[in-house]
Amino acid sequence: MDLTGLRHALDVSSLLRPLTLAAATLALCGQAAALPMGPYESSMLMLDSTPATRSVSVNHAVAQTWAPGVTLQRWEEPAAHGASLLREGAGLSLTHRLHRWNLPQAQANLWLVGEAGQLRRAGGHGRSAGEGGYGALAFMADYETTRVYAGSSLKLLRSGGGLRYDVARLRTGFSFWEAEYEGIQPWFIVEAARTRYGVGSMREGTQLTPMLRLIHRRWFVEAGVNRDGGMFNLMFNH
Amino acid sequence: MNRILTTLALTAAALAAQAQSPAAGDPGTIRFSVNGMVCAFCAQGIEKRLTKMPETGPLYINLAQKVVAVEPKPGMRIDIEKVKAEIVEAGYAVSAAQAVPMTVAAIRTQMRAK
Numbered sequence: 286m287d288l289t290g291l292r293h294a295l296d297v298s299s300l301l302r303p304l305t306l307a308a309a310t311l312a313l314c315g316q317a318a319a320l321p322m323g324p325y326e327s328s329m330l331m332l333d334s335t336p337a338t339r340s341v342s343v344n345h346a347v348a349q350t351w352a353p354g355v356t357l358q359r360w361e362e363p364a365a366h367g368a369s370l371l372r373e374g375a376g377l378s379l380t381h382r383l384h385r386w387n388l389p390q391a392q393a394n395l396w397l398v399g400e401a402g403q404l405r406r407a408g409g410h411g412r413s414a415g416e417g418g419y420g421a422l423a424f425m426a427d428y429e430t431t432r433v434y435a436g437s438s439l440k441l442l443r444s445g446g447g448l449r450y451d452v453a454r455l456r457t458g459f460s461f462w463e464a465e466y467e468g469i470q471p472w473f474i475v476e477a478a479r480t481r482y483g484v485g486s487m488r489e490g491t492q493l494t495p496m497l498r499l500i501h502r503r504w505f506v507e508a509g510v511n512r513d514g515g516m517f518n519l520m521f522n523h
Numbered sequence: 524m525n526r527i528l529t530t531l532a533l534t535a536a537a538l539a540a541q542a543q544s545p546a547a548g549d550p551g552t553i554r555f556s557v558n559g560m561v562c563a564f565c566a567q568g569i570e571k572r573l574t575k576m577p578e579t580g581p582l583y584i585n586l587a588q589k590v591v592a593v594e595p596k597p598g599m600r601i602d603i604e605k606v607k608a609e610i611v612e613a614g615y616a617v618s619a620a621q622a623v624p625m626t627v628a629a630i631r632t633q634m635r636a637k
Contacts, residue, residue, distance in 0.1 A: 320562075320564055323564065323568060324564075324565075324567075324568025324569075324571070324572075324613045324614055325568075325612055325613060325614065327568060327571065349612065349614055385559065385614060386559070387558040387559025387614075387615055387616040388558060388559060389558050389589070389618065390561075390589070391559075391561060392559040392560075392561045392562070392565065429561050429562060430561055431561050431562075431586050431587055463586075463587045464586070465585075465586070465587075465635075466563055466566045466584045466585070466586045470562075470563060500562065500563045500564070501563065502563050502566075502567050503563075503564070503567050505563075505564065522564055522567060522568070
């Protein structure tokens with residue numbers, strides 16, 4: 286990586302500083318935990334869809350705190366004149382639960398997810414097409430009671446040619462009522478997400494998305510709308 | 524001091540429940556208090572492990588009160604330590620275990636009425 290690349294790589298910290306600080310604050314407060322993996326000996330399927338991104342991941346908990354898996358993802362990076370550049374990746378992932386706090390009325394977790402694989406990049410707008418390896422690292426923290434949820438995550442993805450894709454998220458919300466395990470649990474969640482693309486990216490900013498989350502036993506569904514369109518997340522634990 | 528006495532009493536009750544078969548008419552249900560069990564995924568992980576145990580009969584999970592109640596199949600009994608180990612293996616902590624002379628159905632009705 287040349288000096289310019291290094292400067293831009295370091296620059297991500299300043300752009301993501303507000304969300305990173307918030308994520309770190311949550312973590313330091315002992316508030317952590319989203320569920321990127323299921324309980325020991327279970328498999329987790331995760332689907333995410335937004336107007337600009339799609340991903341599908343599957344992992345299997347081979348231990349209480351470890352879950353290897355596979356992930357497919359694609360996203361469109363904004364380019365000049367309203368165009369976009371397509372990125373498609375396929376990789377292996379390893380999810381690790383760093384710590385869990387089992388509290389009398391709450392649960393909190395810290396997670397680390399590593400990912401490595403192959404990335405295909407469409408060219409255009411001064412950027413070259415190609416294919417190459419990529420690596421990604423994500424840190425997640427969450428805190429949840431039966432009525433309140435707070436979570437944060439930071440994912441940093443790097444590939445050759447200065448390509449990067451960084452997403453920081455903060456989520457918080459509440460359940461409408463104290464639901465029975467056997468019933469459907471409805472939640473209202475608000476997500477603030479900030480995405481940073483490669484050098485010279487045409488659009489960056491914080492996206493705010495209100496969502497409805499429904500949980501029923503092994504099913505978890507979220508649907509929301511923001512200024513770009515609808516988003517949908519699904520998780521299934523088996 | 525009260526906490527220590529309560530813990531001792533609960534432990535004694537748990538050991539007694541383990542050592543003896545349930546009295547006639549007692550379904551042999553054990554009620555566990557589980558720390559960290561706040562979501563359906565948590566409960567589902569615990570339910571999946573417990574229902575795999577051959578002695579597990581009716582099961583009731585109450586998220587709001589963090590309770591897992593397990594009733595044995597007829598002629599069998601619940602091994603408290605074994606169930607505790609399964610809950611811990613699922614990723615949660617058991618703060619108390621107590622034999623209760625009620626069926627799981629009765630516990631469900633009672634807790635829903637609260």
